[in-house]
Amino acid sequence: MSEPHVRLVNITKRFGNTVAVDNVTLDVARGSFTTLLGPSGCGKTTTLRMIAGFHDPDAGDIFIGERRVNEVPSHRRNTAMVFQEYALFPHMSVFENVAYGLTIRGLPKPQVAQKVRATLKFLALEGLDDRSPHQLSGGQQQRVALARALVMEPEVLLLDEPLSNLDAKLRVSVRTEMTQIQRSLKLTTIYVTHDQEEALAMSDAIAVMHQGRVVRFGTPWEVYYRPRDRFVADFVGLVNFVEGRLVEVSPQVLVADVAGRSLRFAPEGLALRPGDGVLLSIRPECIGISLAAPTGAANVLHGQVAVSQFLGRLVRYWVAVDASTWVVDEPDPSTYSLLSGEVYLTIEPGKVHVIAAENKDKDEGGR
Amino acid sequence: MRRLENAFWFAFAVPTLGIVLVLFFAPFLYSALGSFQSKSGQLTLDNYALVARLYTKDVLYTVGIATFSLAIVLFIGILLCGYLRVYGNKLVEFLFKIPLFVPFVVVGHAMRVFLAPHGILNSMVAQIGLINLDNPPSLAYSWLGISLALAWKNMAMAVLLILGAFRSVHETYLEAARNFGAGAIRQTLDVLLPMSASSLAVASVLMFTSMLASFSIPLMIGGGKGAQMTMIDVYYRITYQGDYGAANALGVVSYLLASGAAIYYLRTVTRK
Ligand SMILES: Nc1ncnc2c1ncn2[C@@H]1O[C@H](COP(=O)(O)OP(=O)(O)OP(=O)(O)O)[C@@H](O)[C@H]1O
Ligand SMILES: [Mg+2]
Numbered sequence: 070m071s072e073p074h075v076r077l078v079n080i081t082k083r084f085g086n087t088v089a090v091d092n093v094t095l096d097v098a099r100g101s102f103t104t105l106l107g108p109s110g111c112g113k114t115t116t117l118r119m120i121a122g123f124h125d126p127d128a129g130d131i132f133i134g135e136r137r138v139n140e141v142p143s144h145r146r147n148t149a150m151v152f153q154e155y156a157l158f159p160h161m162s163v164f165e166n167v168a169y170g171l172t173i174r175g176l177p178k179p180q181v182a183q184k185v186r187a188t189l190k191f192l193a194l195e196g197l198d199d200r201s202p203h204q205l206s207g208g209q210q211q212r213v214a215l216a217r218a219l220v221m222e223p224e225v226l227l228l229d230e231p232l233s234n235l236d237a238k239l240r241v242s243v244r245t246e247m248t249q250i251q252r253s254l255k256l257t258t259i260y261v262t263h264d265q266e267e268a269l270a271m272s273d274a275i276a277v278m279h280q281g282r283v284v285r286f287g288t289p290w291e292v293y294y295r296p297r298d299r300f301v302a303d304f305v306g307l308v309n310f311v312e313g314r315l316v317e318v319s320p321q322v323l324v325a326d327v328a329g330r331s332l333r334f335a336p337e338g339l340a341l342r343p344g345d346g347v348l349l350s351i352r353p354e355c356i357g358i359s360l361a362a363p364t365g366a367a368n369v370l371h372g373q374v375a376v377s378q379f380l381g382r383l384v385r386y387w388v389a390v391d392a393s394t395w396v397v398d399e400p401d402p403s404t405y406s407l408l409s410g411e412v413y414l415t416i417e418p419g420k421v422h423v424i425a426a427e428n429k430d431k432d433e434g435g436r
Numbered sequence: 437m438r439r440l441e442n443a444f445w446f447a448f449a450v451p452t453l454g455i456v457l458v459l460f461f462a463p464f465l466y467s468a469l470g471s472f473q474s475k476s477g478q479l480t481l482d483n484y485a486l487v488a489r490l491y492t493k494d495v496l497y498t499v500g501i502a503t504f505s506l507a508i509v510l511f512i513g514i515l516l517c518g519y520l521r522v523y524g525n526k527l528v529e530f531l532f533k534i535p536l537f538v539p540f541v542v543v544g545h546a547m548r549v550f551l552a553p554h555g556i557l558n559s560m561v562a563q564i565g566l567i568n569l570d571n572p573p574s575l576a577y578s579w580l581g582i583s584l585a586l587a588w589k590n591m592a593m594a595v596l597l598i599l600g601a602f603r604s605v606h607e608t609y610l611e612a613a614r615n616f617g618a619g620a621i622r623q624t625l626d627v628l629l630p631m632s633a634s635s636l637a638v639a640s641v642l643m644f645t646s647m648l649a650s651f652s653i654p655l656m657i658g659g660g661k662g663a664q665m666t667m668i669d670v671y672y673r674i675t676y677q678g679d680y681g682a683a684n685a686l687g688v689v690s691y692l693l694a695s696g697a698a699i700y701y702l703r704t705v706t707r708k
Binding site: 120121144157158159169174 | 606609611613617627632
């Protein structure tokens with residue numbers, strides 16, 4: 070993508086004995102929506118707070134544009150933060166909350182009023198000026214918090230799980246709204262969430278964090294279909310893991326022996342040799358399922374439906390093949406009552422992803 | 437079952453209520469009633485007439501001193517606690533809590549030594565040649581001396597109460613303000629103060645009441661002539677004149693002032 074706007078270089082942050090953020094390096098592209106995604110306690114908030122200037126890193130450098138901002142106080146970094154609990158001042162009206170930052174900046178009153186009005190209008194909050202935060206719905210509070218940040222015209226917008234206090238339905242509509250706002254302003258945005266669906270839906274780039282480290286950084290598609298890491302594959306969506314040993318290697322195709330069956334898949338440009346052990350991942354929606362034996366498919370497995378679940382827009386099957394169980398998502402819900410008992414699974418070679426490979430000579434996992 | 441439980445709680449509450457009634461309300465009611473009785477026991481308003489005639493000035497003087505000391509305490513206390521809440525400083529916090537452990541009489545004495553005409557403060561100021569020690573001004577034996585001593589003594593309590601209230605304001609509100617560029621003073625005045633207004637009101641009423649009722653400090657620092665604080669008047673009325681009726685009336689007036697302050701503050705807080 071374009072030039073980096075926010076750059077973290079070997080950032081580390083410790084709290085006593087806990088290493089909250091461990092040697093993180095990350096380039097956030099200008100104008101992008103970049104998400105820090107990971108389970109609770111992986112260091113997302115700490116990373117965001119170091120960018121905002123609420124924590125000093127113990128090691129490493131933070132750049133915003135050309136400027137190294139490690140020692141720059143929070144309000145001189147041109148960042149604006151939206152907090153998880155919003156932190157709207159309860160004793161101020163909506164208008165006063167949004168105006169507060171500009172007032173501190175010493176802007177003349179008419180100018181403050183004009184900017185606040187424009188921002189409230191932009192976020193469809195007109196008419197709520199005089200309300201107190203506790204007189205607003207969760208979604209409105211969230212928008213006021215966003216307005217309070219946007220009115221400052223920040224260079225970088227920082228959001229810490231801003232949707233987590235909203236109910237599921239509202240969350241989906243607000244996230245669409247927020248994506249539109251961000252796209253229209255082309256504002257560099259760093260977003261923290263532990264919700265993988267949210268991350269996939271909203272982001273230009275996702276940094277998956279695990280135990281203080283960034284374990285995968287890429288587009289939503291890359292993170293989902295090319296996770297390159299067992300943790301990432303498992304955390305982002307549902308996945309079938311398969312272990313095998315390579316029996317055939319050619320530029321067009323790799324063949325692995327998986328519990329006595331051969332599985333053919335695409336080489337992805339990896340330098341592998343016969344005899345190497347591989348860990349493969351296959352998404353449930355990438356597997357076909359049928360009652361009749363398919364013809365001409367590269368990989369066919371024969372198994373028994375153990376459990377099936379009707380999930381509305383899809384049907385999820387657990388299929389026993391020999392000693393292992395495969396999860397398969399069938400997008401056509403009308404198959405629900407039809408598929409049972411003996412079934413055939415088909416897997417296209419392009420849908421198999423190599424997570425990790427183990428060289429047979431060196432006894433070392435190379436990822 | 438429900439009945440039994442209620443009976444149990446009732447049995448449990450009765451002795452407690454009894455103690456409260458006997459130990460707190462009875463003496464209070466007794467002295468309030470006493471303020472409406474003459475020496476021979478007849479109902480009368482004479483005591484209040486006497487208070488109005490002799491002590492109106494003293495009552496105003498007392499309210500003035502308590503208000504002024506409270507203003508000093510709140511001004512310093514709020515800024516100091518704002519600083520302590522935003523930056524944190526264990527040593528300063530500890531130093532300001534020391535007066536909590538110093539008895540009133542000791543404060544009075546220390547302040548008297550410090551503020552006297554030939555006391556430490558004047559000696560220091562004379563050293564730099566600002567005043568002439570042959571005819572020294574004195575803070576002791578004046579309303580200002582009493583106010584300063586009361587403020588000094590109440591400072592610790594104020595820090596304890598105000599800092600407690602400020603600490604209960606969640607850090608993210610301060611971070612939000614800091615992110616906008618608010619310094620320690622703006623964080624204190626714009627965020628901490630309004631968000632802990634109700635606790636501060638309670639603390640103010642507590643301190644105001646204790647200042648109204650202060651005795652040993654005005655006794656030791658106050659001048660012998662001119663206006664006196666009401667508790668001194670109560671003391672003289674009883675020990676030298678044996679006049680319980682007027683003393684009780686003064687007590688009731690003090691009580692009304694204190695509850696007036698409480699009602700005023702509660703009003704201003706609940707209106708918000
Ligand atoms: N102020 C602090 N003092 C001590 N430890 C902290 C502090 N802040 C965070 N930590 C620790 O650092 C680690 C990372 O915390 P962080 O808040 O960044 O996680 P997170 O990814 O935001 O998690 P969540 O999804 O639960 O918000 C955790 O182990 C946490 O306990
Ligand atoms: Mg967090």
